[in-house]
Amino acid sequence: MQQFEGTVVSGSSFEPVEGRVVVEDGRITAVERASVDATDIVVPAFVNAHTHLGDSVAKEAAVDLGLEAAVAPPDSLKHRRLAAADRDTLVTEMRRTLQFMAQTGTAACLDFRESGPTGARALRAAADETPVTPFVLGSGPTSVLDVADGYGASGANDDDFETERAAARDAGVPFAIHAGEPDATDIHPALDLDPDLLVHMVHADEDHLERVADQDVPVAVCPRANQVLSVGRPPIRDLLDHTTVALGTDNVMLNPPSMFREMAVTAKAFDVTAREVLRMATAAGAEAVGLNCGVVEPGRDAALLVLDGESDNLAGTADPIRAVVRRATPLDVKRVVLR
Template structure:
C-alpha cells in the first residue's frame, strides 16, 4: 500500500517533510518514505497531512456512564475516595453497564485517532477486568489499564494508578509503586494535598508519571529535572473544577517531560487535540511562543505519552509498524500554513481526520 501526502511528520524528532510517498509492505511495516513522485498506485493526494497517532496519557473511562454529574459540587465532593459522589455512582452500576460505558468511551477515543489510552480504573482487579472486556473488540489502539488496590488487584491490571499518595500508608505506596509498573498518581492537585507532602512521598516511590501537579513549587521542579519522571497535564479538567492552569511554563523552563490527558470521561471526551491547543494558548498568553514551543507540545502527544508508560511511540518511521493519521490539509488550511507546528496544534480536530492507517488497514473516520 502506498500513501501520498503533501506533508508528513516523520521520525521521533517530528521532522517536517513535504511531497512524500509512504510505502507499507504486506506485513504492515513502513518500508520506505520517499518523494511523492515515487508513488504510482496510491491513496491520498498533495493536500493530505500524515501525522502520528497521539496518546491520551490520563483518563478515567468508567465515568462515561454518568456524564456531567454533580456540576454544582467541588472536586473533593465529586471524586474523593471513598465517599465522593463518583464512587457512589460507580458502586451503583451493574457490571454490564460499567463495561458498556467504558466500551463506548474507547470507541470514541478510536474515532479521534488515538494510538494509546492510559486508563485509571477504580475497583481493584474487577475494575481492570471491566476495561479488558470493554476493549476486546478494539483493534490497533493500545489501552494501558492502571488499577488501584482493591478486590482482586492486580489481576487484569497493567500497572498501578492511585488517587493520591496520602490516601495510603507511605510504606505501602512505596512498595506498590516499585512493584507494579508503570505506576502513576495524582499529585499537588490542590494546596491541601501538596501541604500534606504528597510530592515527597511520590518522589520516594519512583512513580513513572505524576498527574496534574498544579501546586508544585519551584523547588519541586528543581528536584523533578533530575528525575526521569513525566508530568501529565489535563487543562480542561483543571479549569472545569476551578483549579489552577497546569504549570506548562515551568515544565518548559526546567526541561521536564510532559504529556497530555483528558481526565474524567464524565466531563470530557478524549480529545487531546483540544487540550494541546489550550496549552499553546496559555503559553502565548505568557509570551512563550514560537515553532519550537508548538513542536514540544506535539512531542507531548506523539512521543511522551507513550514513553511515560514504556510503550514505543507510534511514529512515522521506516521499519516501524504503520500507525498514523491522514488529515485533510486543504479544509483545515494546514497545507498552506507558514508555521506548520503551530498550525497542526491548532487545527487538527475530529472533522479533519479523514483516515487512520493501522498496518495494512485504512479506516475511514470522516
C-alpha cells in the first residue's frame, strides 16, 4: 500500500481537499479527507489527447513551414523524414519522447500513428520500456486494427474513410479524425462519419458546433501547434459550451509534448477557467477513448502526479489548481506514479 498526502485534487469535480490518496496494487482504493502536514499537490497524471510520436525523428525540422509543407500527407517534410527513418531509429526516438512524457507527468497519450500496421508495431515496441501508455490510433489499411487500439484518419478531404470507419465500428474501437485545421471544408464530411473524436476544429462555426453537440462528439484541441502552423485559434470556449474538450500537444516535430506548457498557454490565451483546463489535460482525454485514469477517485488506475507545493516556484500559492495549470513546470514535479 502507498499513500500520497497533501492537497488532493479529487474526483470528477476536481475539488482540492486536504488529505491523502491510498493506492494498492496499482489502483486508487481511497481518497481520505484528513489533516496532514504535507504541502504536496496531488493531481491526476496527464492524458495527452493528441500526439504524433513518429515526428520524434524530425524535431524542429519544419521551421517556418506551413501546414501543407510541414505535416500534410503524403509528401510533406514530416512524411519524407518518416519514410527515410529506419525502424531502430524510429523506435528509439519515440521511446525517448515517451520517457520525456513520463518524466513530465503524462500517463497516456492518444497517438495518431502513421505507416499502417508496421507503424503501430513500432510504437508498441517503443512503449515497452516506458511507463506511458500510448492509445494507438493507427492509419492506412484496415488491417492496422489488428494491432492498433483504434483508427486515426488524416482528414475527410484526403479520403472518404467510410471503409475505415465501418471497420472500426465492427471492431468496437474508436474512430478519430482531423477536422477543421486549415479551413472548415472537411468538418461536415468528418461529422458525417459519426466519429468518436475530432481533432483541432480551429475553424468550427455555429453549424458545426450544433452538430458536434447533437452527435456528442468530443474534440481534442492543440493551441500551440495551431499557432506554430499559423492556422488560427480553436474556439475553445464555444467548444466547451457544446461538448467535452481535451488538450493535446500534436506533432513532436513542432513542440515538446509538455502538458504544462499546453495548459499554461490555454489558460492564459483563452476564455477558460483553470479547472476546465486541468480537466481538459486529464479526464477529458481519458474519457474520449475509455481509459480508467484522469481522475483521482477510488477504482481508478493509480496514475498520479505529485507536485512540490513548497518548491521555490509554487510556495505561497493562493489557489492550487491555478498553480498547477498556469505556473507549474517539470521542475516542480516531486513524483510521477504510473504503471
